Amino acid sequence: MRFLLAVGPVLLSIGTGSAQNAAELASEPAIQAALQAAKRNAAHFVSEQIRICEIPAPPFHEEARGRELERLFRQLGLENVRMDRAGNVIGVRPGAAPRPNVVLAAHLDTVFPEGTDVRVSQTGTLLKGPGIGDDCAGLAALLNTIQSLQDAGVKTFGSLTFVADTGEEGLGDLRGMKELFGVTLKDRIDDFISIDGEALRIVNTSVGSYRYRVTFKGPGGHSFGAFGLANPIQAMGRAIAKIDALEVPAAPKTTFNVGRVGGGTSVNAIPAECWMEVDLRSSDKASLEALHAKVKAAVAEAVREENQRWKNRGAASAAFEQAGYRPPGVTAADSNLVRTALAVTRLFGEPGPLGESSTDANLPMSLGIPAITIGSGGSGQGAHSPEESYDTRDAYLGAQRALLLVVALTR
Numbered sequence: 001m002r003f004l005l006a007v008g009p010v011l012l013s014i015g016t017g018s019a020q021n022a023a024e025l026a027s028e029p030a031i032q033a034a035l036q037a038a039k040r041n042a043a044h045f046v047s048e049q050i051r052i053c054e055i056p057a058p059p060f061h062e063e064a065r066g067r068e069l070e071r072l073f074r075q076l077g078l079e080n081v082r083m084d085r086a087g088n089v090i091g092v093r094p095g096a097a098p099r100p101n102v103v104l105a106a107h108l109d110t111v112f113p114e115g116t117d118v119r120v121s122q123t124g125t126l127l128k129g130p131g132i133g134d135d136c137a138g139l140a141a142l143l144n145t146i147q148s149l150q151d152a153g154v155k156t157f158g159s160l161t162f163v164a165d166t167g168e169e170g171l172g173d174l175r176g177m178k179e180l181f182g183v184t185l186k187d188r189i190d191d192f193i194s195i196d197g198e199a200l201r202i203v204n205t206s207v208g209s210y211r212y213r214v215t216f217k218g219p220g221g222h223s224f225g226a227f228g229l230a231n232p233i234q235a236m237g238r239a240i241a242k243i244d245a246l247e248v249p250a251a252p253k254t255t256f257n258v259g260r261v262g263g264g265t266s267v268n269a270i271p272a273e274c275w276m277e278v279d280l281r282s283s284d285k286a287s288l289e290a291l292h293a294k295v296k297a298a299v300a301e302a303v304r305e306e307n308q309r310w311k312n313r314g315a316a317s318a319a320f321e322q323a324g325y326r327p328p329g330v331t332a333a334d335s336n337l338v339r340t341a342l343a344v345t346r347l348f349g350e351p352g353p354l355g356e357s358s359t360d361a362n363l364p365m366s367l368g369i370p371a372i373t374i375g376s377g378g379s380g381q382g383a384h385s386p387e388e389s390y391d392t393r394d395a396y397l398g399a400q401r402a403l404l405l406v407v408a409l410t411r
Ligand SMILES: [Zn+2]
Pocket: 107, 134, 135, 168, 196, 197
C-alpha cells in the first residue's frame, strides 16, 4: 500500500519500504543521536579519507585498499565481513529481519595508473590528491554512516549491507557490481545506493556507454622506400575527423570522445599498427545505439577512403574490440527509493533536480532493481585529474543524509 502524506511543507510517499516519514524518523532519539554522532565523527573521517586515499587503488588493483576497508568494517562491528571474488568488500549490519536488505556502497578504485603519486595535501578544509573526492569521499561517508549507526545503537527493521566495491572506473566495466548482483548477493538486494559525487545530489538516471578500442593495421614499411602503402595512422586520423563531425542530440545528452591513441614504429616508418579508445554515452538506449552504429560506419568509411587514396597498396584495416558496455537505465522519480531520497534530502535543504550520471547504479538499474547514486556532502573539483580536490566543509551532511536514507528504507 502506498499513499501520500503532507508533513509541513514536505510531501512524503509512505510505501511498504519506508513506513515512516523522514521528519518523524529524524526526530527519534536514537536517530537524533546518530545524526549528532555523524557530525562529531566528521573530523576523524576526514583523516581516514586522506589515509585511505594514500593507499593506491589503480584500475584492477584495488586489493590493498580493499583489505584496509575489510579491516575497518570488522573494527566497526559489521558482521559477515568478507571480500568476494571481484574484490568487493562486504559487511552486514543485521536488522530485525533480513529483508528489506538495503545496500550502501562506495567504490574503491580510481582512474589513476600504478605509480601515480597519491599523497594528499590539506589546506584548511581543502584536500588535494588523486581520488580524494572520487571516491574516497564516498568511502569516508560510508564509514561515518556505519560508525554513527553503531555509536547510537540504531536498530533497523530490515538489514543494511555495506559494500566497498571494485571496477567502477574506466575499463573496470562495473565488474564489482556484476559480481555483487550476479553472484555474491544475487536476488538479495532490495535497494541499492552508491555514494559517489559531490554535495547532496541524487542521480536516478544512468548514462549508458560503449567503450572500445579500435585497432588499425597495415603491412608497414619504410617511410621513403615503401611510400605509397596505406597508412594505419592516417586512416585513424580520417576516422577521428569523421567522429568529430558527428551530430548528436543535446537532449537526451549524447556524447562521444576519442580518449586515447597510440601506435606507430618510428618517425621514418609507415606504421603497421595503431589504436584509439572511444567512449560513447547516452541515458537513452536508442540514441546510444544510433551513435554506436555511426561510429562504426565512420571507421569503415575512413579505412575505405585511405585504401582508395593509396590504390589499395598494402591495404589498411580496422578491428573493434569492446572494452566496456554500461547499460543505460532509470529509477523512476515516483519510485519509493527516489521519493524517500527526496524527502530525506529536503530536511537538509531544497534538493536540486534529479541528475544523470554513469556510476555503479547503472547495473542494478538495468536489472530493474531500485538504485540511485547520492553525493558525499562536500564539494569536489577536477575528478579524474591529478589536480583533484575536495572541500570537506559540511561533508558530514553527506553522511547524515545517507544514514537517514538507509534507515528510512529499512522501515
Ligand atoms: Zn566515482
